[in-house]
Amino acid sequence: MQTIERLNHKGEGVPDTGAPIPRMLPGEVIDDGRIVTPSTDRVAAPCRHYKSCGGCAMQHASDAFVAAWKTDVIRTGLTARGIETEIRPIQTSPARSRRRAMLHGKRTKKGAMVGFFGRGSDALIEVPDCQLLDPAILEALPFFEEITLAAASRKAVVGIMVSVSENGLDIDVRDGKPLSPQEQLEIAALAERHKLARLSWDGEVVAMRLPPTQNFAGAKVTPPPGAFLQATAQGERDLSRAVAEAVGDASQIADLFAGCGTFSLPAARQAEVWALENDEALIRTLDDGWRKADSLKKVTAEVRDLFRRPVLPDELRKIDAVIIDPPRAGAEAQSVELAASTVPRIAAVSCNPVSFARDAEILINGGYVLNWVQPVDQFRWSSHVELAAQFTRAHMG
Template sequence: MTQTILRLNHKGEGVTDAGTAIPRVLPDEVIEDGRIVTPSTDRVSAPCRHFKSCGGCAMQHANDDFVADWKTDVIRLGLSARRIEADIRPILTSPAQSRRRATLHGRRTKKGAMVGFFGRGSDALIEIPDCKLLDPKLIAAFPVLEELTIAAASRKSTVGLAVTLSENGLDIDILDAMELKPQGILEMSALVERHKLARLSWDGEAVATREPAIQTFGAGKVSPPPGAFLQATAHGQGILSNCVTEALGDAKQVVDLFAGCGTFTLPAAEKAEVWALEGDESLIAAMDAGWRMATGLKKVTGETRDLFRRPLLPHELRKTDAVIIDPPRAGAEAQSIELAQSDVKRIAAVSCNPISFARDAEILIKGGYTLDWVQPVDQFRWSSHVELAAQFTKA
């Protein structure tokens, strides 16, 4: 049976003329019995030898220009579905081997343990010693992760291994692990010292810390709690932070919504007083500690608040010059409705979901805001994910 690929869907899968979704194909390619008989001129050899078996990447079969254009079009189409036109800047893509955080999986074997990503759509664990996505320091840690898997996994279970590079070493959180006994805690403490890890956590609870797991946000240094959100690459964080700074302009009073542990709060505090709101108390505490240890920053006030249930209201924004808003993938519909009714002059928006961003952008535009520009950012190289920053202004 011969099929022609018409386009890619939001997952990066090819959609045929019959509506079938096929992974790892490109528009205009002709497929016959699962074999590509007419390849696209945009097709390239995957740079990673694990690509065919590993489920970590989806788009290594396409050249960089194609992927950049496709991800930009995902944003453009999301906006156009809401009848929104905007100045979309050229996408900025993080380099290969720059991912500083990843959730791998570990499984015990007869000879020890194996660590890697699951195969696409399966529970087959694929080892990835030559991964072109992860920072080499993460790959170098695989022997440590194997050792931890032996300690944390039962014979039949698989554990998650959330690994993050910090300034003082690796920050590792073991997920879905067996219960750690008192003797095990002593053994894990020795392992942390032996391998010079920054911190080791067990299902989100720190069990051994050698040094604070420091991340730098502007002039501030923060030790986030285990499992806290962090931008995937330092490159991407820098781009998004610069975009936020540009969108804030010369604002002196800033509100940061969904502030996390201060990714954008602390850089903004170099020029403005910031009121930072976040639903997780531990993130606010980490940000506050980082602010208090920093020098040269203006006042930062942290508040724990569920912005989905209690969005900030227009009267609470009366003295605010600019707002930063970086919600999770679901977006911030309720908060956008309240923002649209405010008199705040500038909004710096960050989003990891072009669809929810477009919905919230429509709300703001109907409330009198102008979408000045959108900056696509590709931190998740070779995946179907794309992020963005944007500037809204109100006259």
């Protein structure tokens, strides 16, 4: 007999003896892999693919349990650093709203199959009734099979990065075989027939019927193929609202790790923005979006590696607020410089509660107050959780 004591960071059950066990919940008693005493938080998984697919980890738990657990992951990370603050109720994206995903495809004896890998394996699982993906992606599964036949050799597996845009699907095929000129024409015709916005091959555009635009609070951008995009439209709105609240009425804003303008362009409705990002293609996208938008204040877009060359306190003297949204590793070096600055407000966005807590401790030790944290769950049924937070200089309260 084993009793599940807690969940680890992957959402696996940690028993009193033995290795972690997937799809278990605290308090459950297990006997030789069989649940003897189920948790009252256990529910029937809403997706018929759940047992075989590796795309979700938490469909066996009630929504209330998952919300509380993800909130506690954030709280635990902060508590480990001695930090206490208001943690707001989590905002969770609805089912079937995932607008960006990496699928995989491979050829079979009868044709092709497309889906997600099984949990901890290289077995590909078809997911025609996925409860996570946007319906527009599911409707395109027959096209993904056609593109797999064109892209994959007999034994290779190809990646299919797909995003939902205003003008249709934006697809970047990864690790596909090289296309001859004739094959490019055939692929372009296929994309036209399925009314894709854009089809790319390892980042190179093969066909574009219409620009695959994304709308950031009225400013429209066309990201490079495969570029980062918030996983759900609802999650993007939740994070953007929190960022807007955190920066307040600032008139001079610096957006660090700005991407292609998710937060910069909405902020430019009220403030001049200095946007910094290491990826030149993303900065070009951001700048183009600003130039084509109406009624935005000035946005200065700059290519800069903030890990190697963080923004220094002297450069922030005229800045009223900073937005910072680093990768999972966080932004330790940049946080040190922010802690030494006099910027009144910081809006922090993070996809990693552990690195966020580390960076938050740096800011607090430098004289900032962590006023609140807003958890955002746009990776529904996974173990991932994101957050936005507001820091202010201590004298501001």
